[in-house]
Amino acid sequence: MSKIHVLHENDEWFAPLAGALRAANLPCEGWHMAEGRLDLQETPPGGVFFSRMSASAHTRGHTHSPDYTAAVLAWLERHRRRVINGSTALRLEMSKVAQYMALEEFGFLVPHTVAACGRGRILAAAKTFSGPFIIKHNRSGKGLGVRLFQSAAALQAHLDSDEYTPPVDGILLLQAYIQAPQPFITRLEFVAGRFLYALRADTSNGFALCPADGCGIGERCALDGQAKFVIVEEAFPGRERYEAMLKAHDVSVAGIEIIRDTRGTVYTYDININTNYNSAAEAEAGISALSALAVFLGGELKKTRCPRPNNS
Ligand SMILES: Nc1ncnc2c1ncn2[C@@H]1O[C@H](COP(=O)(O)OP(=O)(O)O)[C@@H](O)[C@H]1O
Ligand SMILES: [Mg+2]
Known part of the structure; x- marks a missing residue:
C-alpha cells in the first residue's frame, strides 16, 4: 500500500504529524534516520516522501542523520519518487x-553576516564589526550557540570559556545585531x-x-x-x-x-x-498547520495513486 513516508530523527516532533495524518485517515510511516540500511539496487516503496530532517540533529546524538538522509534522498529522487522538501531543501536546512x-x-535584506572557519579568522572577523553582533552556527536550530557580543574582546573571552560550543560544521557566523x-x-x-x-x-x-x-x-x-x-x-x-x-x-x-x-x-x-x-x-x-499539511500530503499521495496520463 502506498503511504506517506516521513524521514525524521526526532520522535517527539514526528508524533504530532503522525497524529494529524492518522486523524485524516492517511497511511503514514516514520523513517527514523538515526540508523539505516540502503540497498542501492532496491526500488523504493510507493507513495510520498516527506523529509523533516533537522539541522539540530547532532544535538540529539544524530550527527550523521543529515548525511544519511541526503543519501536516501538521492536514491528516492533517482527513482522519481514524489519527495517533499527533498535534497535541495535539505541543503538549505543545513546551512x-x-x-x-x-x-x-x-x-x-539579510543582516550583515561574516562566515568564519578557524579561531583566528573568527576573531579577525569580529574586529570588523563596529557595533553589537551575534554569533550563531551555520548549521543549527533552536538558537544553538546564539549569543550577543558588544566587542571582539568579549567574543575572545567566550571562545576561551567552557560555555563556547563549536559549530558542528566548523563554520561560525558573525552577524550584525538587529535591535x-x-x-x-x-x-x-x-x-x-x-x-x-x-x-x-x-x-x-x-x-x-x-x-x-x-x-x-x-x-x-x-x-x-x-x-x-x-x-x-x-x-x-x-x-x-x-x-x-x-x-x-x-x-x-x-x-x-x-x-x-x-x-x-x-x-x-x-x-x-x-x-x-x-x-x-x-x-x-x-488554525492548524498540521491539518493543512495533512490535506497537502493527502493530495500529493492521491496524485501518486492516480497519475495523470502523459498526454493530458
Ligand atoms: N541578527 C540578529 N539580530 C537580533 N536577533 C537575532 C539575530 N539573529 C538571531 N537573532 C535571535 O536569535 C534567535 C535564533 O537565531 P536564528 O538565526 O533563528 O538561529 P536558529 O536557527 O538556531 O533558530 C532568533 O530567533 C532571534 O530571536
Ligand atoms: Mg530560528
Whole structure:
C-alpha cells in the first residue's frame, strides 16, 4: 500500500504529524534516520516522501542523520519518487549561508553576516564589526550557540570559556545585531508552498525560540503577559517573493523568521525547512498547520495513486 513516508530523527516532533495524518485517515510511516540500511539496487516503496530532517540533529546524538538522509534522498529522487522538501531543501536546512544566498537572490535584506572557519579568522572577523553582533552556527536550530557580543574582546573571552560550543560544521557566523523596538520576532509559516500564518515570538527570555510544543509551553511574554507564541495578523513585505524563493528551492513546507529594527526595516535571518508548530497559539487562533499539511500530503499521495496520463 502506498503511504506517506516521513524521514525524521526526532520522535517527539514526528508524533504530532503522525497524529494529524492518522486523524485524516492517511497511511503514514516514520523513517527514523538515526540508523539505516540502503540497498542501492532496491526500488523504493510507493507513495510520498516527506523529509523533516533537522539541522539540530547532532544535538540529539544524530550527527550523521543529515548525511544519511541526503543519501536516501538521492536514491528516492533517482527513482522519481514524489519527495517533499527533498535534497535541495535539505541543503538549505543545513546551512544558514545557503539560506542567506537564497534570500538575497530574491531581494530580501539579510543582516550583515561574516562566515568564519578557524579561531583566528573568527576573531579577525569580529574586529570588523563596529557595533553589537551575534554569533550563531551555520548549521543549527533552536538558537544553538546564539549569543550577543558588544566587542571582539568579549567574543575572545567566550571562545576561551567552557560555555563556547563549536559549530558542528566548523563554520561560525558573525552577524550584525538587529535591535528590535520591542522584543519580538515574527515567524512566517508556509505549507504547500503558500503562506499560512504569522507567529509572533517573544525574545525577552533569550534566543531559544523553537515553537514546538514542549519547547515553550506555558511561557508568558515578559512585556504584556501574552503567551510566548501568538498568531498575529501582521502585514509583512514580500509574501509572493518568499513563496517564489521557496518554489525555486523546491521547498513546500517552511518557517521563515523576520525581525524589524527601530526604523521598521525588515530583515530575514532564518529559514526552517523542518518547522514545528505551537498548538496553544494555533488553538487560540483557530488554525492548524498540521491539518493543512495533512490535506497537502493527502493530495500529493492521491496524485501518486492516480497519475495523470502523459498526454493530458
Ligand atoms: N541578527 C540578529 N539580530 C537580533 N536577533 C537575532 C539575530 N539573529 C538571531 N537573532 C535571535 O536569535 C534567535 C535564533 O537565531 P536564528 O538565526 O533563528 O538561529 P536558529 O536557527 O538556531 O533558530 C532568533 O530567533 C532571534 O530571536
Ligand atoms: Mg530560528
